[in-house]
Amino acid sequence: MTEVRDRGETTQGYAAPPRPDATLARPRFRASRGATPSCHGDVPGAAAPAGSPVVALVGAPNVGKSTLFNTLTGAKRTVGNWPGTTVEVGRGVWPTTRAAATCDCETCTCPRQAEPVTFTLVDLPGAYSLDPASPDEALTRELLVDVEPDELPDAVVVIADAAHLARSLYIVAQVRELGLPLVVALTMNDVARHRGIEIDTYALAEQIGAPVVAVDPRRRQGESNLAAAVLGVLDAERPAPRAVDLPGHDGSPCGAMCPLADCGLEDLELADERFEWIDGAVHAGTRDTGDARRVRSDLIDRFVTAPVLGPVIFLAVMWLVFQITTTVAAPLQDALDGIFTGPVSDGTRGVLAGVGLGGTPVEGFLVDGLVAGVGMLLTFVPLMALMFLLLALLEDSGYMARAAVVTDRMMRRIGLPGRAFLPLVVGFGCNVPAVAATRILPNARQRVLTALLVPFTSCSARLTVYVLLATTFYPRQAGTVVFAMYLVSILLVVAVGLLLKSTLWRTMGADPLVIDLPPYQLPTARLTLSVMWQRLKGFLRTASGIIVATVCVVWLLQSIPAVSGAGFGEVPVSDSVYAAVAKSIAPLLSPAGFGQWETVSALVVGFIAKEAVISSWAQTYAIAEPASEREPGQLGAQLHQTFEMASGGHTGAALAAFMVFLLAYTPCVATLSAQKREIGLRWTVFGVLLQLVVAWALAVATFQIGRMIW
Amino acid sequence: MSRRPLSAVLAAFEAGAESLDDVSRRTGLDRDVVSAAVDQLVRMGRIDARELAIGCPSGGCGSCASGTSDGQAGCGADGPSGTRSGPVLVTLSLRRPSA
Numbered sequence: 001m002t003e004v005r006d007r008g009e010t011t012q013g014y015a016a017p018p019r020p021d022a023t024l025a026r027p028r029f030r031a032s033r034g035a036t037p038s039c040h041g042d043v044p045g046a047a048a049p050a051g052s053p054v055v056a057l058v059g060a061p062n063v064g065k066s067t068l069f070n071t072l073t074g075a076k077r078t079v080g081n082w083p084g085t086t087v088e089v090g091r092g093v094w095p096t097t098r099a100a101a102t103c104d105c106e107t108c109t110c111p112r113q114a115e116p117v118t119f120t121l122v123d124l125p126g127a128y129s130l131d132p133a134s135p136d137e138a139l140t141r142e143l144l145v146d147v148e149p150d151e152l153p154d155a156v157v158v159i160a161d162a163a164h165l166a167r168s169l170y171i172v173a174q175v176r177e178l179g180l181p182l183v184v185a186l187t188m189n190d191v192a193r194h195r196g197i198e199i200d201t202y203a204l205a206e207q208i209g210a211p212v213v214a215v216d217p218r219r220r221q222g223e224s225n226l227a228a229a230v231l232g233v234l235d236a237e238r239p240a241p242r243a244v245d246l247p248g249h250d251g252s253p254c255g256a257m258c259p260l261a262d263c264g265l266e267d268l269e270l271a272d273e274r275f276e277w278i279d280g281a282v283h284a285g286t287r288d289t290g291d292a293r294r295v296r297s298d299l300i301d302r303f304v305t306a307p308v309l310g311p312v313i314f315l316a317v318m319w320l321v322f323q324i325t326t327t328v329a330a331p332l333q334d335a336l337d338g339i340f341t342g343p344v345s346d347g348t349r350g351v352l353a354g355v356g357l358g359g360t361p362v363e364g365f366l367v368d369g370l371v372a373g374v375g376m377l378l379t380f381v382p383l384m385a386l387m388f389l390l391l392a393l394l395e396d397s398g399y400m401a402r403a404a405v406v407t408d409r410m411m412r413r414i415g416l417p418g419r420a421f422l423p424l425v426v427g428f429g430c431n432v433p434a435v436a437a438t439r440i441l442p443n444a445r446q447r448v449l450t451a452l453l454v455p456f457t458s459c460s461a462r463l464t465v466y467v468l469l470a471t472t473f474y475p476r477q478a479g480t481v482v483f484a485m486y487l488v489s490i491l492l493v494v495a496v497g498l499l500l501k502s503t504l505w506r507t508m509g510a511d512p513l514v515i516d517l518p519p520y521q522l523p524t525a526r527l528t529l530s531v532m533w534q535r536l537k538g539f540l541r542t543a544s545g546i547i548v549a550t551v552c553v554v555w556l557l558q559s560i561p562a563v564s565g566a567g568f569g570e571v572p573v574s575d576s577v578y579a580a581v582a583k584s585i586a587p588l589l590s591p592a593g594f595g596q597w598e599t600v601s602a603l604v605v606g607f608i609a610k611e612a613v614i615s616s617w618a619q620t621y622a623i624a625e626p627a628s629e630r631e632p633g634q635l636g637a638q639l640h641q642t643f644e645m646a647s648g649g650h651t652g653a654a655l656a657a658f659m660v661f662l663l664a665y666t667p668c669v670a671t672l673s674a675q676k677r678e679i680g681l682r683w684t685v686f687g688v689l690l691q692l693v694v695a696w697a698l699a700v701a702t703f704q705i706g707r708m709i710w
Numbered sequence: 711m712s713r714r715p716l717s718a719v720l721a722a723f724e725a726g727a728e729s730l731d732d733v734s735r736r737t738g739l740d741r742d743v744v745s746a747a748v749d750q751l752v753r754m755g756r757i758d759a760r761e762l763a764i765g766c767p768s769g770g771c772g773s774c775a776s777g778t779s780d781g782q783a784g785c786g787a788d789g790p791s792g793t794r795s796g797p798v799l800v801t802l803s804l805r806r807p808s809a
Contacts (some may be wrong), residue, residue, distance in 0.1 A: 133753055166746035268716060271750055275715040279743050288740075298731065305729075405728055 007227045023200055032632045039659060048093045048120040053234055055094065055119045057177065058140065059159030060168060061126030064187035064217055068159060069123040072096075072226075074455075089139065090123040096227035117231065123155065128167075130174040131267075137639035144178065155181040155230050162192035162199050162214070166282050173207060173274040179241035182210040189214050197286055205283025209239065212285075242277075297520045301402065310406040317399070318486065323479030329383035330471060330478070336382070340375030361559060361569040368622040369555040370548065373615030376635070377547055380464045384533060384539050387463070392531035396523035407490075420450040427457030428486075429535070435674035451679045452687045453497050456694075457666045458489035460539070461610035465662055468614055472636035473643075473655055489663055496694060498605040527610035550612040552603060554578065554619050573620055592696065593654030593662060593703035603661070609668045653706025657699040664695035715739055719747045720756065 059065040073092030098115045108279075124143060125136035132138035144156070156175050158169035175182050205212040211229040215222030215414060233239075265273070304313050345367050352363045392398050404425065420438075427434035434454045438447045458466075463482065472480035557578035561571040573579055574597070582601035589595045589603075599621055605616040619637045640651065647654030664687050666672065675684040718737040727733045730748065734741045751757045 126751070128753065131753070164742060164746070166740065166743040167749060170746065170750060267754060268756070271754060272714040275743070275747055275750065276713060278746065279715050279739060280741055301731070307711075409728070476780055691736045 031154075042225075048118045052118045052120045053154040053230075054122060055125055055155045055157055056122045056153035057157050058124050058144070058171060059126065060128045060161070060171065063126075063159045063161040063168060065126065065159045066090075066123060068185065068187065068215060068217040068518045069121060071220055072223065073121055079702055083131065087126065089143070092121045092123070094119040094121040096224070096225075113134060116634045117227070119230065127171060128466065129170050137678075144175070144180070152180060155183065155233050157185050157230065158225070159185050159187055161188045163188045163195055165192075165197075165199070166278050167285060169208075169278040169281055170274060172210075173242070173277050176209060176239075176242040179239055181236070181449065182188050183226065183229045183233055183237060183371070184208060184210055184212045186212060187217065189216060197288055199286050200277035201285070204281060207281040207284040209242065215307065229556045256619055258698050296561075297398070300520060302487045303647070304402045305405050307409070310402070310409075312402050314406045315483075315487070317394070317403070319389065319480065319483045321394070322482040322486075323381055324390060324404050325387045326467060326471060326578055327484060328477035329386050330475070332382035333379045333471075336379040337376070340379065342373060345371050346377060362523045364559070364569060365552075365555050369551050369619055372618040372622040373551040373554070374544075374547055376614050376618035377464070377611055380467065380613075381536070381540070381565060384460065384464070385536050387460075388532040388535040391526065393523045395531065396521070396528050398520040420446060420453070423450050423454055424457055427459065428489075429460060430538075431455055431457065431459050432669040432674045435671060435678055438678055448679045448683050449497070449500055451675055452500065452690065453493050454487060454681065455671055455687065455691055456492040456496055456664060458486055458608070458663055459667060460535075461668070462663060464611055465606075465613050466659060468635075469639070469655060469659060472639055473651070485659055485663060488660060492664060492694070493696075496690070547611055547615050549609055551619060554616050557581075558619065578620075588696070589661075589699070590646075591703070593650060593707065594647040594656045594658045594661075594699075596642050596645060598642050599658060603665070606662065607666055609670070610662070647703070647707070648709040650710050652705070652710035653703045657703035660702050661695045661699035664691060664692050664698055714749060715743060716747050716756075719744060719751065723757065 057065055057069055069090060069092060072094045090298070094117065095118050099118050122143075124140045127137040128141040129137065130141045130145060132141050143233055144152070156178075158168075160172060160514060172184055172280035173585035174184075186201065191201070199214070201212040201214055211232060213222055213229045215225045215226055217223075272578060304310055348367050348371055349358065349363060352358050352360075352366065357363055364657050391400075394403075407425070419648045423434045428435050431454050434457065435451050438450045438454070462485075466485050467478065474481050558573045558576045559569040560577040561567070562577050562580035563571060563575045566575070578601060580598050582597035582604060585604065586595045586597050586600045589600055595599070601620065602613045602616045606613040617639070618635060621635055643651045643654045643658070672684055672688065675687060679687075715737070718739065719733055722733040722736040725736065727736055730744050731741065733739075733748075734744045737744065739747070748757065748759065752759045
C-alpha cells in the first residue's frame with residue numbers, strides 16, 4: 001500500500017523510481033502496480049497482486065467515502081463526520097469475489113461464489129467537483145484529469161449522498177465526461193428514506209449511464225453488489241465521454257453533438273448544461289414521498305413570513321421572549337441580590353474587620369465598590385441565561401430564519417442595502433463584531449452608512465439597564481417595557497438610515513438578497529445549551545474584566561474630594577470629583593428630565609461599557625446613602641427618588657427619556673475603536689456627534705411630550 | 711423540466727426571490743436541485759452566501775458556526791459553515807463579462 005501525502009510528495013513504494021527533483025514528482029495511481037505495502041503506516045495489510053485493477057473512490061466530503069474505503073479494505077483509518085476527513089490519498093486492497101450472480105437487495109448476504117478478485121482501492125481527497133477550489137480538489141482533479149492516460153484508474157466509484165443527490169451528482173456529471181468506467185455508490189439511503197425520498201436506482205442508472213448501487217458501509221451492506229458493478233464496468237467496453245446536444249452551439253469545434261470538454265463553453269453555460277443533466281437525473285431517479293417536515297414548514301411559513309401577519313407574529317414572539325425572561329428570572333435575580341447585599345457584603349466586612357481594615361477605604365472599595373458593583377451585575381446572570389436560551393431555541397428551531405426574512409423585507413422597503421441586514425442583526429448581540437461585519441459590504445458608502453447605524457441597534461449590554469429600570473419602575477410590565485425598547489431601536493435604525501440616505505447617500509443602490517429557510521426542527525438540547533453558554537460566558541467575561549476596571553476607576557474618582565479641606569475617601573460622593581464632573585454636564589440633560597448628577601454620572605461611565613451603568617449606580621448609592629448601609633441593595637427606591645426629583649414628579653416621562661438616551665448614545669469605547677478601524681477617525685467622530693445629537697433630541701422630545709401625559 | 715437551471719436560479723434571485731423555497735417555486739426546480747445549484751453558484755463566485763447570527767460567541771471567530779474551517783472570521787467568510795442551523799444570507803453578485 002502506498003499513499004500520496006500531498007501534491008507532488010510521494011512516499012516509499014508509490015512512485016518508482018524516485019525522481020531526482022522531488023518537487024517534479026507527480027502523484028500517480030500505478031507507478032508500481034502491486035508495490036510492496038508500505039507508507040501509510042496506519043493501514044498495514046497485504047498488497048494487491050501485480051496487475052490488479054485500480055479503483056478510485058471519489059466524492060464530496062461527508063458522504064461516507066472514508067467509511068466505505070475502510071469497510072472494503074478493512075483499513076483502520078480515522079473516520080469522522082467533519083469536512084476534509086480525507087485529506088490524504090489512501091490506498092488499500094479490496095479483496096472480493098466475482099460472484100456467479102448478484103442480487104438486487106441492499107441487504108444482500110448471498111454466499112459469495114466463484115473466483116476471488118482483488119482491487120487496489122484508492123481513496124481520493126473529498127471533492128465537490130473537478131473544478132478545484134481547494135488543494136484537496138486540485139489533487140483529485142490532478143489524479144483523474146491531468147495524469148497521463150496510462151496512469152488513470154481502471155474504474156471510478158463516485159460516492160453520492162442519497163439524501164442530497166443533486167449536490168453529489170455534479171462530480172458524477174464531470175466524471176462521465178471523462179469517459180472512465182464509472183459506478184455510483186449511493187450512501188445515506190436511510191437518511192433519504194427518513195426524509196421521504198425514494199430512489200429508483202435502475203431509473204437513475206439509466207439516466208446517468210452508469211450502474212448505481214445502494215450501499216451502507218456502516219452496516220456492511222451492498223458490498224457484493226458494488227463489487228459486481230465494478231467488475232461489470234471493467235469487463236464492459238470503456239464508455240464514451242458524455243456528449244451533449246447544445247442548441248445554438250453548432251459552431252463549436254465538434255458540431256452540435258460533442259463531448260462537453262471540447263465545446264468551448266463559458267463556465268456558466270457548461271455548469272448549466274451539467275445541472276440540466278442533474279435535474280433530469282433527479283427527476284427520473286427520485287420520488288419525493290411527501291417530506292412531512294417540509295410540508296409542515298411550508299404551511300407554517302405561509303403565516304410567519306406573510307407580508308402583514310409575519311411582522312405581527314415576529315413582534316409577538318419577541319414580546320413573549322422578554323415577558324418570559326423578566327417574569328421567570330425576577331425571583332432568581334432578587335435571591336442573588338439578597339446574597340450579594342447580605343451574606344457576601346457582611347462576610348467581606350467581617351473578614352476586613354477581623355484583619356483590622358474595618359471602616360477603612362479598603363472596606364469601602366471592596367464592599368461598596370467591587371461587591372456592590374460586580375455583584376449587582378452578576379444578579380443579571382439568570383436573566384441573561386434565560387434570554388440567551390430562548391433566543392437559541394428560536395434559532396435552532398428555524399424560526400429566526402423566518403424572522404430574518406420578515407425584517408429584511410422591511411429594510412428593503414425603506415431602501416437600505418440588503419447586505420447591511422447582516423451586520424445590523426449581529427448588532428443586536430454586540431455592536432463590536434457588527435461594525436467589523438460591515439466589511440462584507442462591497443461599497444464604501446454602504447460600509448460607512450451601516451457602521452454608523454450599528455450603534456443604534458440595542459445590544460445585550462443595554463438590556464441589563466432596561467431590565468433594571470423596567471423591573472424597578474414597572475415590575476408587572478417589565479417585559480413589555482424591554483420589548484418596547486427593542487422596537488424603538490429598530491425604528492431608530494430605520495429613521496436614521498432614511499435620514500442619512502436622503503442626505504448623504506442618495507445614490508446608493510440595494511443588492512438583491514435571498515435567505516435560505518431550513519425546515520423547522522425540534523431544537524436540540526446540546527446545541528441550544530452550547531449557544532446559551534457561549535453567550536453567557538461573553539457576558540461574564542465582560543463583567544469580570546472591564547467592569548472590575550471601571551469599578552476601580554469610579555471608586556477612585558468618588559474618593560477624591562472636589563472640595564478643599566478633605567482627605568482621600570473622606571468626602572461624601574456628592575462632593576467628589578466623580579460628582580463634580582457629572583454636575584457640570586447635568587444641566588445639559590435637565591430638559592430631558594434626568595439632570596441629576598447620579599444619573600448623568602452613570603451615563604458618563606456607560607460610555608465605557610453599558611454594563612458599567614448598573615455597577616456605577618450600585619457604587620454611587622451604596623456610598624451616598626450611609627444611613628441605609630445595612631441595605632445597600634435598595635437601589636430601586638433610590639433610583640425612584642432620583643428620577644422623581646429630577647423630573648419634577650414626571651417620573652415616567654423622565655424614565656422613558658433616560659432609556660431612549662441610553663439606547664441612542666455611544667454604546668461603548670470598544671465600538672468606537674472598531675468604527676475607527678473600519679471607517680476611519682473622521683466618520684467615527686461624526687458618528688459620536690450624530691449619536692449624541694439624536695439621543696439628546698429624542699430624550700428631550702420624549703420627556704417634554706411625556707410630561708404632558710405622565 | 712427547466713432548461714439552464716443555474717441561469718434560472720440566478721434570474722429568480724434577480725427577480726427578488728426571498729428564499730430558496732421561493733426560488734424553487736419560481737423556477738419549478740426541485741428544492742434539492744436549487745440547493746445544489748446555489749452551492750455551485752457560490753463555488754463559481756456568481757453569488758455570495760453568508761451565515762447570519764444573532765450575536766458572536768465569546769470564543770471569537772474561530773468558535774463561530776459561521777467561521778471558516780481554518781478558524782478565520784465568519785462574518786464575511788466566503789460561505790456558510792457546514793454546521794449551520796440558522797439562516798444563511800445569500801447575496802447575488804453578477805460577474806461582469808471580461809473585455
